[in-house]
Amino acid sequence: MIRTFRAPGRVNLIGEHTDYNQGLVLPMALDLATFVESAPNNTASVFVHSEHYKESREWPVDAIPQLEPVGDWGDYVAGVARELVRAGYRIEPRRLFIRSTVPEGAGLSSSAALEISCALALSFDQSVPPLELAKIGQRAEVEFVGLPCGIMDQYVSVFGREGTALMIDCLNLERQYVALPSGVSILAVNSMVKHSLARSAYRDRTEECAEAARCLGVRSLRDVSLTAFEVAAPAMPEAARNRARHVIEENERVRRFAVSNDPVELGRLLVESHRSLQHLYEVSCEELDFLVDAALEIDGVHGARVTGGGFGGCTINLVREGCEAGFTEAIQSAYRRRFGISPAVYRCVAAAGAGEIAPV
Ligand code: GLA
Numbered sequence: 001m002i003r004t005f006r007a008p009g010r011v012n013l014i015g016e017h018t019d020y021n022q023g024l025v026l027p028m029a030l031d032l033a034t035f036v037e038s039a040p041n042n043t044a045s046v047f048v049h050s051e052h053y054k055e056s057r058e059w060p061v062d063a064i065p066q067l068e069p070v071g072d073w074g075d076y077v078a079g080v081a082r083e084l085v086r087a088g089y090r091i092e093p094r095r096l097f098i099r100s101t102v103p104e105g106a107g108l109s110s111s112a113a114l115e116i117s118c119a120l121a122l123s124f125d126q127s128v129p130p131l132e133l134a135k136i137g138q139r140a141e142v143e144f145v146g147l148p149c150g151i152m153d154q155y156v157s158v159f160g161r162e163g164t165a166l167m168i169d170c171l172n173l174e175r176q177y178v179a180l181p182s183g184v185s186i187l188a189v190n191s192m193v194k195h196s197l198a199r200s201a202y203r204d205r206t207e208e209c210a211e212a213a214r215c216l217g218v219r220s221l222r223d224v225s226l227t228a229f230e231v232a233a234p235a236m237p238e239a240a241r242n243r244a245r246h247v248i249e250e251n252e253r254v255r256r257f258a259v260s261n262d263p264v265e266l267g268r269l270l271v272e273s274h275r276s277l278q279h280l281y282e283v284s285c286e287e288l289d290f291l292v293d294a295a296l297e298i299d300g301v302h303g304a305r306v307t308g309g310g311f312g313g314c315t316i317n318l319v320r321e322g323c324e325a326g327f328t329e330a331i332q333s334a335y336r337r338r339f340g341i342s343p344a345v346y347r348c349v350a351a352a353g354a355g356e357i358a359p360v
Pocket of ligand 1: 012015016017018019020149150151152153308309310
């Protein structure tokens with residue numbers, strides 16, 4: 001019997017580059033998602049086909065524990081398969097067919113959507129506990145694909161809930177559902193660029209944060225208050241100091257965002273987050289800064305910032321209800337004039353987390 005599994009992408013409202021520092025994040029799952037159809041295979045292999053790449057991969061089930069990355073899309077699937085086996089799950093010969101509506105390289109977590117949907121499809125009758133599923137997805141990315149990411153993307157892909165955002169405390173992995181602000185829409189604008197620096201810079205930032213924590217004598221940047229940081233800051237190397245300031249202040253912005261329903265304050269927090277990512281954390285780029293600056297000139301925009309890892313991908317924009325069409329038109333034409341590219345605009349709707357789609 002063919003079974004279909006779905007896992008969503010996400011936008012992060014606020015709390016950027018805090019997850020691998022045991023901090024707070026506030027993402028929501030999107031109605032953009034990856035779908036995997038899973039059918040029995042009559043050889044002793046897992047066969048995977050990607051509609052997007054128009055390519056297939058095949059691994060003998062017995063070889064899964066020894067798989068190594070080769071540097072393409074198949075690594076996300078192979079990594080999940082290997083991590084499932086390492087965690088004690090059984091993988092049966094299956095044929096997987098993957099299709100996705102999450103744009104790649106847009107900072108909307110197409111990789112987590114792929115990992116989680118495949119983890120469900122490969123483990124399909126074994127009911128992996130949800131938190132374990134998120135951790136297996138993260139481990140596939142960290143240990144197999146080789147990006148030392150935090151757990152935000154996989155976590156929200158699993159635990160997302162229709163109509164709400166999700167605050168995750170990455171220190172203890174507890175979660176709290178947070179109502180979305182009323183009277184506003186959240187629109188993502190895709191810069192349509194992804195600079196090649198993104199992966200190496202991400203790794204550099206994780207190392208700089210670890211160094212900052214060492215300077216401060218704490219296990220992670222979550223363990224230091226702003227007051228203690230201010231005392232130690234003058235003696236810290238500049239990069240470590242700036243990265244730490246961003247993380248510590250960003251956690252505070254998440255707390256404030258989660259309890260506010262005032263669009264003006266929410267917008268201000270988004271802009272503060274962006275400026276901090278631009279100047280202190282240094283993960284923005286010309287295109288993203290332009291999108292934020294241009295958005296802030298448009299009628300009905302309360303605030304805007306980069307979402308996701310940075311160096312391209314999307315901005316998110318908090319736009320007064322009723323102003324969405326004017327905003328879309330204005331931001332697209334401003335970006336086209338400046339960069340000659342037409343940016344895609346997505347209306348972000350908070351959708352449910354991953355699961356099986358009931359057969360129709
Ligand atoms: C990427 C990573 C996440 C997180 C964000 C930045 O999306 O996968 O774990 O670190 O960047 O907030």
